[in-house]
Amino acid sequence: METKDNHALGWIGTGRMGSAMSERLAKARCNLSLYNRTRSKAEPLAALGAKVVDTLGELAHCDIVFIMVSTSDDLKEVLFGAKGLASSGSLPKVVVDCSTVSMEASAEVREKLTAKGVEFLAAPVSGSPKVVKAGKLSVVASGPNHAFEQARPYIDIFAPAGVSYVGEGELSRVAKICANIMLGVVAQNLAEITVLAERAGLPRSAFLAFINSSVVGSIFTRYKSPAYVNLDYTPTFTPFLLRKDMDLGLEMARKLEVAMPVATASREVLQAHLGQSSLKGGNYRQTDIATLLDFEARCSGVELKPENIEVWDGLSPKS
Numbered sequence: 001m002e003t004k005d006n007h008a009l010g011w012i013g014t015g016r017m018g019s020a021m022s023e024r025l026a027k028a029r030c031n032l033s034l035y036n037r038t039r040s041k042a043e044p045l046a047a048l049g050a051k052v053v054d055t056l057g058e059l060a061h062c063d064i065v066f067i068m069v070s071t072s073d074d075l076k077e078v079l080f081g082a083k084g085l086a087s088s089g090s091l092p093k094v095v096v097d098c099s100t101v102s103m104e105a106s107a108e109v110r111e112k113l114t115a116k117g118v119e120f121l122a123a124p125v126s127g128s129p130k131v132v133k134a135g136k137l138s139v140v141a142s143g144p145n146h147a148f149e150q151a152r153p154y155i156d157i158f159a160p161a162g163v164s165y166v167g168e169g170e171l172s173r174v175a176k177i178c179a180n181i182m183l184g185v186v187a188q189n190l191a192e193i194t195v196l197a198e199r200a201g202l203p204r205s206a207f208l209a210f211i212n213s214s215v216v217g218s219i220f221t222r223y224k225s226p227a228y229v230n231l232d233y234t235p236t237f238t239p240f241l242l243r244k245d246m247d248l249g250l251e252m253a254r255k256l257e258v259a260m261p262v263a264t265a266s267r268e269v270l271q272a273h274l275g276q277s278s279l280k281g282g283n284y285r286q287t288d289i290a291t292l293l294d295f296e297a298r299c300s301g302v303e304l305k306p307e308n309i310e311v312w313d314g315l316s317p318k319s
Contacts, residue, residue: 007031008064064150065092070241119147124139128237131223139164184266187224191292239289
């Protein structure tokens, strides 16, 4: 795969999503340097030609630095903390943040970077590591159009399914937070109706096959189906991170005086799930949001068992 330019790229954060996204840049033979707080998580990408660095300051020479971290505080820390990117005294020309953070944190970071002569692009992503690997990740971006045009050839590599530019400022944060509220509501509703169908005697695999072929099926319902059928809760997106995103959305709704009754109810179910699993000694923070199915089943007196059959996830080619 060829890139349109040969910018020096930096990447901060090689967790589940960051690793999958930066891997596509490495495979495209981009001039890529990587930093992760736990170096061992970044080292596998060195085999693909990426350079793994020990400090954030070593990325200051890059033309464009991408960031993929968990929270608003993480974003501020990697940029402006005592050992952050800005600690070296110099900064890249463009910083692209792909994380899901609050509008307030994003605006604060933008103001500080702009004062230092750095263009900031907010470019949160929609998808999971499996979606990245399937080439179906999407991105919504906002900020200076000049920065977007510079970064777009590289965003297209890890998000070939689509990149939407929605304007200046933090508008992309609005889009992503609203999308993740919908994700939380759909995940909870999918758990409810799947347990209802099973309670009535319909196998989960048969029910989900019908849903996925109907007008209400989606990429999300399809790629969650294997987990719901076979109870494989290997994490792609955790309940803890979903709660963080729904809280960001509900806080935005409160400030804008927008009623969110369905989202609020879904968020409280998620909270009950996290609280109950903690009391029972579980650790659902580190599993997938598909564990909402477990919670719904416990509340309904349904005992779930893996069906142990192959289920198409909508991402890989159909066998």
